[in-house]
Amino acid sequence: MHFRPELSWEFLPADEIALKTVRALRNHVKHAKECSPFYRSYLDDVLGLDIQSLDDYSKLPFTDRTQLMGQSSQFLGVNPVYIVETVLTTGTAGKPMPFIFTASDLERITFSYALSMHSVGMSAVDRVLILSSLDECAMDGMALYRGTLLTQANVLRAGVCSKNPLAAVNYLQLFKPTVLIGAPSVVRRVALECAKNGYDTTASSVQKIIGTGESLLGRDLRLNPLAEELERVWGAKVYSLYSATELAVSYCTSECGAGAHAHPELVYTEIVDEAGNVLPDGEVGELVATPLGVEGVPLVRFRTGDITFKVPGSCTCGRNSVRIGPILGRREQRIILNGVAMYSHLLTGALDSIEEIKDHLTIIEQDGSGKDTVSIHIAAVPAALEKTAHAIKAATGMHIPLLISNVPTIHALRGDVGKKGAILDKRQKARPAAAPVSTVQQ
Ligand SMILES: [Zn+2]
Numbered sequence: 001m002h003f004r005p006e007l008s009w010e011f012l013p014a015d016e017i018a019l020k021t022v023r024a025l026r027n028h029v030k031h032a033k034e035c036s037p038f039y040r041s042y043l044d045d046v047l048g049l050d051i052q053s054l055d056d057y058s059k060l061p062f063t064d065r066t067q068l069m070g071q072s073s074q075f076l077g078v079n080p081v082y083i084v085e086t087v088l089t090t091g092t093a094g095k096p097m098p099f100i101f102t103a104s105d106l107e108r109i110t111f112s113y114a115l116s117m118h119s120v121g122m123s124a125v126d127r128v129l130i131l132s133s134l135d136e137c138a139m140d141g142m143a144l145y146r147g148t149l150l151t152q153a154n155v156l157r158a159g160v161c162s163k164n165p166l167a168a169v170n171y172l173q174l175f176k177p178t179v180l181i182g183a184p185s186v187v188r189r190v191a192l193e194c195a196k197n198g199y200d201t202t203a204s205s206v207q208k209i210i211g212t213g214e215s216l217l218g219r220d221l222r223l224n225p226l227a228e229e230l231e232r233v234w235g236a237k238v239y240s241l242y243s244a245t246e247l248a249v250s251y252c253t254s255e256c257g258a259g260a261h262a263h264p265e266l267v268y269t270e271i272v273d274e275a276g277n278v279l280p281d282g283e284v285g286e287l288v289a290t291p292l293g294v295e296g297v298p299l300v301r302f303r304t305g306d307i308t309f310k311v312p313g314s315c316t317c318g319r320n321s322v323r324i325g326p327i328l329g330r331r332e333q334r335i336i337l338n339g340v341a342m343y344s345h346l347l348t349g350a351l352d353s354i355e356e357i358k359d360h361l362t363i364i365e366q367d368g369s370g371k372d373t374v375s376i377h378i379a380a381v382p383a384a385l386e387k388t389a390h391a392i393k394a395a396t397g398m399h400i401p402l403l404i405s406n407v408p409t410i411h412a413l414r415g416d417v418g419k420k421g422a423i424l425d426k427r428q429k430a431r432p433a434a435a436p437v438s439t440v441q442q
Helices: 014-035 037-042 065-070 103-119 140-151 165-175 184-196 225-234 344-352 382-396 407-414
Strands: 083-090 096-102 127-131 154-157 179-182 208-212 237-244 249-253 267-272 285-291 302-308 334-337 340-343 359-366 372-379 402-405 423-425
Touching: 014 037, 014 267, 065 096, 083 103, 096 103, 103 140, 103 249, 127 140, 127 165, 127 184, 140 154, 165 184, 179 184, 184 208, 184 225, 208 225, 225 237, 237 302, 334 372, 340 344, 344 359, 344 372, 344 382, 344 423, 359 407, 372 382, 372 407, 382 402, 402 407
Parallel strands: 127 154, 127 179, 179 208, 208 237, 359 423, 372 402
Antiparallel strands: 083 096, 237 249, 267 285, 285 302, 334 340, 359 372
16 A cells, blocks of 8 residues: 555545545445345435435434344444454443454555554654554554554554563664554553663653553643653653544544644544434544444444544644544543533542652532532541642632541541542432433533
Protein backbone atom coordinates (compact mmCIF):
# COMPACT_ATOMS: atom_id res chain seq x y z
CA MET A 1 0.00 0.00 0.00
CA HIS A 2 1.35 3.42 -0.97
CA PHE A 3 0.73 5.94 1.81
CA ARG A 4 -0.54 9.32 0.59
CA PRO A 5 -1.93 11.07 3.70
CA GLU A 6 -2.31 14.35 1.84
CA LEU A 7 -5.12 12.73 -0.18
CA SER A 8 -7.18 11.95 2.94
CA TRP A 9 -10.71 13.35 3.05
CA GLU A 10 -9.80 15.18 6.25
CA PHE A 11 -8.12 17.93 4.22
CA LEU A 12 -11.25 18.57 2.10
CA PRO A 13 -13.68 21.40 2.96
CA ALA A 14 -16.24 20.34 5.57
CA ASP A 15 -19.21 20.51 3.15
CA GLU A 16 -17.40 18.27 0.68
CA ILE A 17 -16.65 15.76 3.46
CA ALA A 18 -20.37 15.78 4.37
CA LEU A 19 -21.41 15.08 0.76
CA LYS A 20 -18.93 12.22 0.45
CA THR A 21 -20.03 10.87 3.82
CA VAL A 22 -23.70 10.70 2.80
CA ARG A 23 -22.72 8.75 -0.32
CA ALA A 24 -20.46 6.46 1.71
CA LEU A 25 -23.20 5.80 4.30
CA ARG A 26 -25.72 5.00 1.57
CA ASN A 27 -23.31 2.44 0.09
CA HIS A 28 -22.48 1.17 3.55
CA VAL A 29 -26.10 0.41 4.44
CA LYS A 30 -26.62 -1.28 1.06
CA HIS A 31 -23.46 -3.34 1.57
CA ALA A 32 -24.30 -4.29 5.19
CA LYS A 33 -27.74 -5.51 4.09
CA GLU A 34 -26.29 -7.52 1.21
CA CYS A 35 -23.54 -9.29 3.11
CA SER A 36 -24.61 -9.50 6.76
CA PRO A 37 -27.55 -11.76 7.75
CA PHE A 38 -28.07 -9.62 10.87
CA TYR A 39 -28.55 -6.37 8.96
CA ARG A 40 -30.60 -8.05 6.23
CA SER A 41 -33.23 -8.62 8.86
CA TYR A 42 -32.46 -5.70 11.24
CA LEU A 43 -32.69 -3.10 8.44
CA ASP A 44 -35.35 -4.97 6.54
CA ASP A 45 -37.43 -1.85 5.85
CA VAL A 46 -34.48 0.41 5.05
CA LEU A 47 -33.15 0.90 1.52
CA GLY A 48 -29.72 2.31 0.79
CA LEU A 49 -31.47 4.93 -1.34
CA ASP A 50 -33.39 6.08 1.74
CA ILE A 51 -30.16 7.69 2.96
CA GLN A 52 -30.16 11.09 1.26
CA SER A 53 -28.76 13.08 4.19
CA LEU A 54 -26.97 12.67 7.52
CA ASP A 55 -30.34 13.33 9.12
CA ASP A 56 -31.80 10.31 7.29
CA TYR A 57 -28.94 8.18 8.55
CA SER A 58 -29.52 9.29 12.15
CA LYS A 59 -32.96 7.64 12.00
CA LEU A 60 -31.47 4.15 11.63
CA PRO A 61 -31.38 1.90 14.71
CA PHE A 62 -28.23 1.46 16.78
CA THR A 63 -26.10 -1.65 17.11
CA ASP A 64 -24.61 -2.47 20.51
CA ARG A 65 -22.18 -4.96 22.01
CA THR A 66 -24.95 -7.13 23.41
CA GLN A 67 -26.31 -7.74 19.91
CA LEU A 68 -22.83 -8.37 18.58
CA MET A 69 -21.98 -10.79 21.35
CA GLY A 70 -25.20 -12.74 21.09
CA GLN A 71 -25.15 -13.26 17.34
CA SER A 72 -21.57 -12.75 16.16
CA SER A 73 -21.86 -15.26 13.28
CA GLN A 74 -24.91 -13.37 11.98
CA PHE A 75 -22.80 -10.21 11.67
CA LEU A 76 -20.18 -11.89 9.48
CA GLY A 77 -19.98 -10.14 6.13
CA VAL A 78 -17.68 -12.60 4.35
CA ASN A 79 -17.09 -16.30 3.84
CA PRO A 80 -14.97 -17.35 6.88
CA VAL A 81 -12.20 -18.43 4.53
CA TYR A 82 -11.37 -14.74 4.02
CA ILE A 83 -10.72 -14.15 7.74
CA VAL A 84 -6.99 -13.63 8.28
CA GLU A 85 -6.81 -12.40 11.89
CA THR A 86 -8.84 -12.89 15.05
CA VAL A 87 -8.43 -10.68 18.10
CA LEU A 88 -10.22 -10.58 21.42
CA THR A 89 -12.11 -7.54 22.56
CA THR A 90 -13.91 -6.81 25.79
CA GLY A 91 -17.54 -7.66 25.31
CA THR A 92 -20.40 -7.02 27.69
CA ALA A 93 -19.65 -7.50 31.41
CA GLY A 94 -15.94 -7.74 30.62
CA LYS A 95 -16.29 -11.11 28.87
CA PRO A 96 -13.77 -11.50 26.00
CA MET A 97 -15.33 -11.58 22.55
CA PRO A 98 -13.58 -12.75 19.37
CA PHE A 99 -13.52 -10.20 16.59
CA ILE A 100 -12.24 -10.86 13.07
CA PHE A 101 -10.58 -9.03 10.22
CA THR A 102 -10.04 -9.79 6.54
CA ALA A 103 -6.82 -8.83 4.74
CA SER A 104 -8.57 -5.73 3.44
CA ASP A 105 -9.73 -4.84 6.99
CA LEU A 106 -6.12 -5.02 8.18
CA GLU A 107 -5.03 -2.65 5.41
CA ARG A 108 -7.82 -0.31 6.48
CA ILE A 109 -6.68 -0.38 10.13
CA THR A 110 -3.10 0.19 9.02
CA PHE A 111 -4.14 3.20 6.95
CA SER A 112 -6.12 4.65 9.87
CA TYR A 113 -3.25 4.36 12.35
CA ALA A 114 -0.76 5.73 9.81
CA LEU A 115 -3.05 8.75 9.22
CA SER A 116 -3.15 9.30 12.98
CA MET A 117 0.63 9.12 13.17
CA HIS A 118 0.92 11.54 10.25
CA SER A 119 -1.36 13.94 12.16
CA VAL A 120 1.17 14.14 15.01
CA GLY A 121 3.90 14.92 12.49
CA MET A 122 5.50 11.46 12.46
CA SER A 123 7.33 10.53 9.25
CA ALA A 124 9.99 8.30 7.71
CA VAL A 125 12.77 10.14 9.55
CA ASP A 126 11.43 9.07 12.97
CA ARG A 127 12.62 6.19 15.15
CA VAL A 128 9.62 4.79 17.00
CA LEU A 129 9.75 2.73 20.19
CA ILE A 130 6.46 0.86 20.63
CA LEU A 131 5.78 0.14 24.30
CA SER A 132 2.67 -1.87 23.54
CA SER A 133 2.36 -5.63 23.18
CA LEU A 134 1.88 -7.34 19.85
CA ASP A 135 0.55 -10.37 21.70
CA GLU A 136 -2.24 -10.87 24.27
CA CYS A 137 -4.87 -11.12 21.50
CA ALA A 138 -5.50 -7.35 21.31
CA MET A 139 -5.75 -5.23 18.17
CA ASP A 140 -3.89 -2.19 19.40
CA GLY A 141 -0.25 -3.35 19.38
CA MET A 142 -0.67 -4.96 15.97
CA ALA A 143 -2.33 -1.84 14.57
CA LEU A 144 0.32 0.48 16.02
CA TYR A 145 3.07 -1.66 14.52
CA ARG A 146 1.44 -1.89 11.08
CA GLY A 147 0.61 1.83 11.05
CA THR A 148 4.16 2.76 11.98
CA LEU A 149 5.53 0.58 9.16
CA LEU A 150 3.26 2.34 6.68
CA THR A 151 4.65 5.74 7.68
CA GLN A 152 8.07 4.23 6.86
CA ALA A 153 9.45 5.26 10.24
CA ASN A 154 12.05 2.96 11.83
CA VAL A 155 10.34 0.88 14.50
CA LEU A 156 11.57 -1.08 17.55
CA ARG A 157 8.96 -3.27 19.23
CA ALA A 158 9.79 -3.17 22.93
CA GLY A 159 6.43 -4.27 24.33
CA VAL A 160 5.31 -3.16 27.77
CA CYS A 161 8.55 -4.38 29.47
CA SER A 162 6.60 -5.16 32.64
CA LYS A 163 8.79 -8.13 33.64
CA ASN A 164 12.02 -6.36 32.86
CA PRO A 165 11.60 -2.57 33.13
CA LEU A 166 15.35 -2.08 32.78
CA ALA A 167 15.10 -3.40 29.21
CA ALA A 168 13.18 -0.27 28.21
CA VAL A 169 16.03 1.88 29.51
CA ASN A 170 18.49 -0.12 27.44
CA TYR A 171 16.30 0.20 24.33
CA LEU A 172 16.18 3.97 24.82
CA GLN A 173 19.94 4.17 25.01
CA LEU A 174 20.55 1.84 22.07
CA PHE A 175 17.82 2.96 19.68
CA LYS A 176 17.50 6.65 20.58
CA PRO A 177 13.82 6.86 19.61
CA THR A 178 12.26 10.16 18.60
CA VAL A 179 8.74 8.84 19.30
CA LEU A 180 7.37 6.67 22.10
CA ILE A 181 4.01 4.95 21.66
CA GLY A 182 2.18 3.16 24.46
CA ALA A 183 -0.23 3.44 27.35
CA PRO A 184 0.60 6.62 29.34
CA SER A 185 1.01 4.57 32.52
CA VAL A 186 3.64 2.41 30.79
CA VAL A 187 5.48 5.46 29.44
CA ARG A 188 5.42 6.90 32.96
CA ARG A 189 6.76 3.65 34.45
CA VAL A 190 9.64 3.66 31.95
CA ALA A 191 10.49 7.24 32.97
CA LEU A 192 10.57 6.21 36.64
CA GLU A 193 12.86 3.30 35.78
CA CYS A 194 15.12 5.68 33.86
CA ALA A 195 15.32 7.99 36.87
CA LYS A 196 16.23 5.03 39.10
CA ASN A 197 19.06 4.13 36.77
CA GLY A 198 20.45 7.61 36.32
CA TYR A 199 19.14 8.08 32.77
CA ASP A 200 18.03 11.68 32.23
CA THR A 201 14.78 11.47 30.26
CA THR A 202 14.59 15.25 29.77
CA ALA A 203 17.81 15.03 27.77
CA SER A 204 16.70 11.96 25.78
CA SER A 205 16.09 11.79 22.02
CA VAL A 206 12.30 11.49 22.56
CA GLN A 207 10.37 14.37 21.00
CA LYS A 208 6.84 12.97 20.83
CA ILE A 209 4.79 10.56 22.92
CA ILE A 210 1.60 9.00 21.56
CA GLY A 211 -0.48 7.80 24.50
CA THR A 212 -2.99 5.03 23.84
CA GLY A 213 -5.91 3.66 25.82
CA GLU A 214 -5.96 6.28 28.61
CA SER A 215 -7.19 9.87 28.36
CA LEU A 216 -4.54 12.57 28.40
CA LEU A 217 -6.81 15.59 28.06
CA GLY A 218 -9.35 17.11 30.42
CA ARG A 219 -12.89 18.22 29.59
CA ASP A 220 -11.40 21.62 28.65
CA LEU A 221 -8.95 19.89 26.22
CA ARG A 222 -6.01 20.95 28.37
CA LEU A 223 -3.42 18.31 29.28
CA ASN A 224 -4.41 16.37 32.39
CA PRO A 225 -1.92 15.95 35.28
CA LEU A 226 -0.55 12.66 33.86
CA ALA A 227 0.03 14.25 30.43
CA GLU A 228 1.71 17.28 32.05
CA GLU A 229 3.97 14.94 34.00
CA LEU A 230 4.91 13.03 30.83
CA GLU A 231 5.72 16.24 28.96
CA ARG A 232 7.81 17.46 31.87
CA VAL A 233 9.82 14.30 32.53
CA TRP A 234 10.42 13.48 28.88
CA GLY A 235 10.78 17.04 27.56
CA ALA A 236 8.47 15.86 24.74
CA LYS A 237 5.05 16.72 23.32
CA VAL A 238 2.21 14.38 24.22
CA TYR A 239 -0.57 13.21 21.86
CA SER A 240 -3.59 11.07 22.59
CA LEU A 241 -4.86 8.19 20.42
CA TYR A 242 -8.26 6.55 20.89
CA SER A 243 -9.38 3.32 19.27
CA ALA A 244 -12.02 0.64 19.66
CA THR A 245 -11.55 -2.84 18.22
CA GLU A 246 -15.05 -3.10 16.73
CA LEU A 247 -14.51 0.16 14.84
CA ALA A 248 -11.02 -0.78 13.71
CA VAL A 249 -10.07 2.86 13.43
CA SER A 250 -8.03 5.35 15.42
CA TYR A 251 -8.79 8.91 16.44
CA CYS A 252 -5.75 10.99 17.37
CA THR A 253 -4.90 14.52 18.40
CA SER A 254 -3.04 16.45 15.73
CA GLU A 255 -0.09 18.75 16.27
CA CYS A 256 -2.61 21.31 17.56
CA GLY A 257 -3.71 18.94 20.32
CA ALA A 258 -7.31 20.22 20.30
CA GLY A 259 -9.27 16.97 20.21
CA ALA A 260 -8.71 13.70 18.38
CA HIS A 261 -9.34 13.72 14.64
CA ALA A 262 -11.51 11.07 13.01
CA HIS A 263 -10.62 9.90 9.52
CA PRO A 264 -13.86 10.59 7.63
CA GLU A 265 -13.27 8.10 4.83
CA LEU A 266 -13.01 5.38 7.48
CA VAL A 267 -15.60 6.29 10.09
CA TYR A 268 -18.75 8.33 10.56
CA THR A 269 -18.97 9.76 14.08
CA GLU A 270 -22.05 10.74 16.11
CA ILE A 271 -22.62 11.69 19.76
CA VAL A 272 -26.00 10.72 21.20
CA ASP A 273 -27.84 11.23 24.46
CA GLU A 274 -29.34 8.46 26.58
CA ALA A 275 -32.49 8.48 24.49
CA GLY A 276 -30.48 8.13 21.27
CA ASN A 277 -30.92 11.69 20.02
CA VAL A 278 -27.96 13.10 18.11
CA LEU A 279 -26.34 15.87 20.14
CA PRO A 280 -24.81 19.07 18.78
CA ASP A 281 -21.05 19.70 18.92
CA GLY A 282 -19.77 20.38 22.42
CA GLU A 283 -22.43 18.39 24.27
CA VAL A 284 -21.39 15.31 26.17
CA GLY A 285 -22.90 11.95 25.25
CA GLU A 286 -22.08 8.48 23.97
CA LEU A 287 -19.82 7.97 20.98
CA VAL A 288 -21.66 6.17 18.18
CA ALA A 289 -19.50 5.28 15.22
CA THR A 290 -20.07 3.66 11.85
CA PRO A 291 -16.84 2.20 10.49
CA LEU A 292 -16.81 2.52 6.70
CA GLY A 293 -15.31 0.09 4.23
CA VAL A 294 -15.20 -2.90 6.58
CA GLU A 295 -15.49 -6.38 5.03
CA GLY A 296 -15.45 -8.81 7.96
CA VAL A 297 -17.96 -7.37 10.44
CA PRO A 298 -19.69 -4.32 8.96
CA LEU A 299 -21.48 -2.30 11.65
CA VAL A 300 -24.18 0.36 11.48
CA ARG A 301 -24.34 3.04 14.20
CA PHE A 302 -22.31 1.12 16.78
CA ARG A 303 -22.76 2.31 20.39
CA THR A 304 -19.26 2.27 21.86
CA GLY A 305 -20.36 2.98 25.45
CA ASP A 306 -17.59 5.62 25.60
CA ILE A 307 -18.61 9.09 26.73
CA THR A 308 -17.14 12.11 24.99
CA PHE A 309 -18.15 15.08 22.83
CA LYS A 310 -17.44 16.55 19.43
CA VAL A 311 -15.10 19.52 19.58
CA PRO A 312 -16.85 22.56 18.02
CA GLY A 313 -15.18 24.75 15.40
CA SER A 314 -12.32 24.01 13.05
CA CYS A 315 -8.78 22.91 13.82
CA THR A 316 -5.81 25.04 12.87
CA CYS A 317 -3.90 22.00 11.56
CA GLY A 318 -5.84 22.15 8.29
CA ARG A 319 -7.86 18.97 8.87
CA ASN A 320 -11.58 19.50 8.61
CA SER A 321 -12.52 16.14 10.09
CA VAL A 322 -14.63 15.62 13.22
CA ARG A 323 -12.63 15.85 16.44
CA ILE A 324 -13.67 14.12 19.62
CA GLY A 325 -12.72 15.14 23.13
CA PRO A 326 -11.16 12.80 25.69
CA ILE A 327 -13.11 9.75 26.84
CA LEU A 328 -14.77 11.07 30.00
CA GLY A 329 -16.08 7.71 31.09
CA ARG A 330 -18.11 4.67 30.17
CA ARG A 331 -21.88 4.70 29.91
CA GLU A 332 -22.09 2.38 32.93
CA GLN A 333 -19.92 4.76 35.02
CA ARG A 334 -22.46 7.53 34.71
CA ILE A 335 -24.07 8.80 37.89
CA ILE A 336 -26.98 11.21 37.56
CA LEU A 337 -26.95 13.99 40.17
CA ASN A 338 -29.96 16.28 40.10
CA GLY A 339 -30.39 15.55 36.42
CA VAL A 340 -26.75 16.16 35.49
CA ALA A 341 -24.37 13.36 34.52
CA MET A 342 -21.12 12.84 36.38
CA TYR A 343 -18.65 10.05 35.62
CA SER A 344 -17.47 8.20 38.69
CA HIS A 345 -13.95 7.45 37.49
CA LEU A 346 -13.28 11.15 36.79
CA LEU A 347 -14.06 11.94 40.40
CA THR A 348 -12.10 9.05 41.91
CA GLY A 349 -9.23 9.69 39.47
CA ALA A 350 -9.01 13.32 40.62
CA LEU A 351 -9.00 12.26 44.28
CA ASP A 352 -6.43 9.52 43.68
CA SER A 353 -4.14 12.06 41.98
CA ILE A 354 -3.72 14.09 45.19
CA GLU A 355 -0.75 12.68 47.07
CA GLU A 356 -1.82 14.10 50.45
CA ILE A 357 -5.09 12.13 50.44
CA LYS A 358 -4.66 8.87 52.35
CA ASP A 359 -8.22 7.68 51.77
CA HIS A 360 -11.49 9.09 50.49
CA LEU A 361 -15.16 8.26 50.30
CA THR A 362 -17.89 9.97 48.31
CA ILE A 363 -21.39 9.70 49.72
CA ILE A 364 -24.46 10.44 47.60
CA GLU A 365 -27.76 10.87 49.39
CA GLN A 366 -31.17 12.33 48.80
CA ASP A 367 -32.60 14.98 51.10
CA GLY A 368 -36.23 15.31 52.17
CA SER A 369 -37.13 17.35 49.08
CA GLY A 370 -35.78 14.70 46.72
CA LYS A 371 -32.63 16.68 45.91
CA ASP A 372 -29.42 14.72 45.48
CA THR A 373 -26.60 15.73 47.81
CA VAL A 374 -22.97 14.72 47.51
CA SER A 375 -20.18 14.96 50.06
CA ILE A 376 -16.61 13.80 49.84
CA HIS A 377 -14.78 12.69 52.98
CA ILE A 378 -11.01 12.89 52.63
CA ALA A 379 -8.35 11.70 55.02
CA ALA A 380 -5.92 14.55 54.49
CA VAL A 381 -4.46 17.65 56.08
CA PRO A 382 -6.58 20.85 55.73
CA ALA A 383 -3.86 22.35 53.52
CA ALA A 384 -4.85 19.86 50.78
CA LEU A 385 -8.43 21.17 50.59
CA GLU A 386 -7.95 23.88 47.99
CA LYS A 387 -5.87 21.68 45.69
CA THR A 388 -8.45 18.88 45.96
CA ALA A 389 -11.39 21.17 45.25
CA HIS A 390 -9.59 22.49 42.17
CA ALA A 391 -8.81 18.95 40.90
CA ILE A 392 -12.44 17.87 41.34
CA LYS A 393 -13.79 20.93 39.53
CA ALA A 394 -11.33 20.43 36.66
CA ALA A 395 -12.22 16.73 36.32
CA THR A 396 -15.99 16.79 36.78
CA GLY A 397 -17.00 20.40 36.25
CA MET A 398 -18.71 20.30 39.65
CA HIS A 399 -18.19 21.99 43.01
CA ILE A 400 -18.62 19.23 45.60
CA PRO A 401 -18.35 19.86 49.38
CA LEU A 402 -15.23 18.36 50.96
CA LEU A 403 -15.05 17.17 54.56
CA ILE A 404 -11.72 16.63 56.29
CA SER A 405 -11.78 13.26 58.01
CA ASN A 406 -9.39 10.47 58.96
CA VAL A 407 -8.78 6.89 57.83
CA PRO A 408 -10.60 5.08 60.68
CA THR A 409 -13.71 7.28 60.29
CA ILE A 410 -13.78 6.69 56.53
CA HIS A 411 -13.43 2.93 57.08
CA ALA A 412 -16.37 3.04 59.47
CA LEU A 413 -18.48 5.09 57.04
CA ARG A 414 -17.65 2.79 54.19
CA GLY A 415 -18.81 -0.25 56.11
CA ASP A 416 -18.65 -3.24 53.79
CA VAL A 417 -18.36 -1.27 50.53
CA GLY A 418 -14.77 -2.41 50.18
CA LYS A 419 -11.83 -0.89 48.45
CA LYS A 420 -10.37 2.57 48.80
CA GLY A 421 -12.10 5.27 46.87
CA ALA A 422 -15.56 3.72 46.67
CA ILE A 423 -18.57 5.87 45.96
CA LEU A 424 -21.41 5.11 48.33
CA ASP A 425 -24.70 5.83 46.60
CA LYS A 426 -27.29 5.68 49.34
CA ARG A 427 -30.09 6.64 46.92
CA GLN A 428 -30.09 3.30 45.16
CA LYS A 429 -32.42 1.47 47.53
CA ALA A 430 -34.85 4.35 47.78
CA ARG A 431 -34.92 5.20 44.10
CA PRO A 432 -33.76 2.36 41.88
CA ALA A 433 -34.32 3.63 38.37
CA ALA A 434 -36.25 6.84 38.42
CA ALA A 435 -33.33 9.24 38.00
CA PRO A 436 -33.97 12.01 35.48
CA VAL A 437 -31.64 11.70 32.55
CA SER A 438 -29.39 14.30 31.02
CA THR A 439 -26.03 13.83 29.40
CA VAL A 440 -24.94 17.43 29.68
CA GLN A 441 -22.02 17.86 32.02
CA GLN A 442 -21.74 21.27 33.63
ZN1 LIG B 1 -6.02 19.30 14.02
